Amino acid sequence: MSSSGQRGKKHNQQNWPQNEQGNEQGNLQGGGGSRVKPALERNGLFCHVPTRSTEEYFDLGAPQNISSGGKVGHTATTHNSGNRTMSYSNNTVDNTRTYKHSKHNEFISSAFNGPVNYGDNVYHFPQPGPPMDARMHAVLQNLVQTIGWDSLSSQLSIVNQDKHRSTISPFDPDEPENFWIFRNIDFMQWESANHSRTLLLSAPPGHRTTEACSHFIDFTKKKASQTNTSVLYFFCSSAPKARRSTCLIHTLLHQVVRCSKARKANSIAAAFLSTLVDGHFRRHSSDFGEDDQLDTTVNKVLDAPDIDLIEALAEAIKKAEIRKLSIIVDDLWEDVADWFVQIIMEAAPELKALLTSRYNSFRNIPDGILFIEYDKERQECLGSLQYDDTRYDKISEEHHDTLQWFWEHPQYLKWSVSTTSSLLYIEGKPGSGKSTLAKYFEKNLVKREPKASSSTVARYFYTFRGTILERTHENMMRSILCDILQQDESAFFIFNRNSGTFNVAIVQNGLTNL
Numbered sequence: 001m002s003s004s005g006q007r008g009k010k011h012n013q014q015n016w017p018q019n020e021q022g023n024e025q026g027n028l029q030g031g032g033g034s035r036v037k038p039a040l041e042r043n044g045l046f047c048h049v050p051t052r053s054t055e056e057y058f059d060l061g062a063p064q065n066i067s068s069g070g071k072v073g074h075t076a077t078t079h080n081s082g083n084r085t086m087s088y089s090n091n092t093v094d095n096t097r098t099y100k101h102s103k104h105n106e107f108i109s110s111a112f113n114g115p116v117n118y119g120d121n122v123y124h125f126p127q128p129g130p131p132m133d134a135r136m137h138a139v140l141q142n143l144v145q146t147i148g149w150d151s152l153s154s155q156l157s158i159v160n161q162d163k164h165r166s167t168i169s170p171f172d173p174d175e176p177e178n179f180w181i182f183r184n185i186d187f188m189q190w191e192s193a194n195h196s197r198t199l200l201l202s203a204p205p206g207h208r209t210t211e212a213c214s215h216f217i218d219f220t221k222k223k224a225s226q227t228n229t230s231v232l233y234f235f236c237s238s239a240p241k242a243r244r245s246t247c248l249i250h251t252l253l254h255q256v257v258r259c260s261k262a263r264k265a266n267s268i269a270a271a272f273l274s275t276l277v278d279g280h281f282r283r284h285s286s287d288f289g290e291d292d293q294l295d296t297t298v299n300k301v302l303d304a305p306d307i308d309l310i311e312a313l314a315e316a317i318k319k320a321e322i323r324k325l326s327i328i329v330d331d332l333w334e335d336v337a338d339w340f341v342q343i344i345m346e347a348a349p350e351l352k353a354l355l356t357s358r359y360n361s362f363r364n365i366p367d368g369i370l371f372i373e374y375d376k377e378r379q380e381c382l383g384s385l386q387y388d389d390t391r392y393d394k395i396s397e398e399h400h401d402t403l404q405w406f407w408e409h410p411q412y413l414k415w416s417v418s419t420t421s422s423l424l425y426i427e428g429k430p431g432s433g434k435s436t437l438a439k440y441f442e443k444n445l446v447k448r449e450p451k452a453s454s455s456t457v458a459r460y461f462y463t464f465r466g467t468i469l470e471r472t473h474e475n476m477m478r479s480i481l482c483d484i485l486q487q488d489e490s491a492f493f494i495f496n497r498n499s500g501t502f503n504v505a506i507v508q509n510g511l512t513n514l
Helices: 132-144 149-153 161-165 176-182 185-192 209-227 241-259 262-282 294-302 306-320 334-347 376-385 404-408 410-416 434-448 450-454 473-487 489-499 504-509
Strands: 010-012 026-030 033-037 044-050 055-059 077-081 084-088 114-118 121-125 197-203 230-235 324-330 350-358 369-373
Touching (some): 132 262, 176 209, 176 489, 185 197, 185 369, 197 209, 209 324, 241 306, 262 294, 262 306, 434 450
Parallel strands (some): 230 324, 324 350
Antiparallel strands (some): 010 055, 077 084
16 A cells, blocks of 8 residues: 555656666556556555556555465556557566565555456456454454453552652642742633633742642642542652653543543443554554463553553543543653643543643643743843843942941931831932942841841932933832842732733833833
């Protein structure tokens, strides 16, 4: 057959090599020249039919072995084509060569057996038996229908996720260090969505994505009985790296069966295995033998590529008739994330997936996935707020011990112990050292008042000697906001929530609308 896998497809071959070597030859005479062309193509058996307009090759199928032990005959014939005569000799073609079944050949049987009449020509083909792939495919498909869930589950690599979760620290979404997830607008959109959505979290180690997943599993399970939602979850750190794909799918399959009615367990197992069998024979796997033991055969069926395992899990979800599904997978890797989301989403009409990954492990984010990367939005915001502050470095330093009086001044002492918001206002003539005093205060505040170390300190120095921008109140607001968001990460999410999704254009066009 041809690599396209379509029976009886016509192949226009107008530029055959002039001197194809080998026994498979036919002589074309006429028009003052000759060409040599193969009678058998690499992936199947082709017969040549001269026509008035073009030379067409019909794919006649490809038996696994073409070996007649003798000759494939061609009858002598002539055919008028336009103003010239094309003749085929009645020489036989030696066909003792064995042609093994192509790995890309999906024909179940040969298209033509024995003598075939086509117009004035008679073509003779050997009578092949059914291809081994087709026989074995049917045998395995019948076999997997008899394997129950109990037999299958004993051969799966299932990891106890609840036991693993017991080792995970508690998690409080209201802690400021966790705001980057639970106060993020994308998270809120994902959580409140009433249609299929997927959220991907990415963060460096230490930012508690694993704990966040465990927390959300508990949260979703509590709501599951009210919303009729099935919850599947997996922590990739619970499985050996070399087998994490297998453990992921096998464990989720076990959870699918656990979420389903008991009477469906065997049919779910059959759907899972049947899909894997189909995958093996799409790839023309030759690992199966009719004399294999049952356990050996099942293990060979289970030994499949990641995408086949994901497709098999999707078929199991369909068979379980799960409509509302939540999937939480921690530390998922990029190679399977896109396939996983798209294939599983097709299986469950209402899917809400929470995935986490290692920081910067995804080069491309799959389409349609909400993506929260730790601190990315805040850094983009800070980049838009920052400006080159040339004023601060130009302010003169104080002379030694000339400003010690400030810390003992009654107004400062009253202000420093205030328990409510208060303002300390310093007034002076131009050139009297107000900027030097303010710089000295900002540099030494934490030394004099240790409790200030837990506070956010923002600064801005107006100047009428610099650019127009350095004189504006808008620039003062930008600078103070930048200092606050830089020192207090949690403040960004309050700012973001109150101003809507952060847009650089807002800052560039002014802060008056915030």
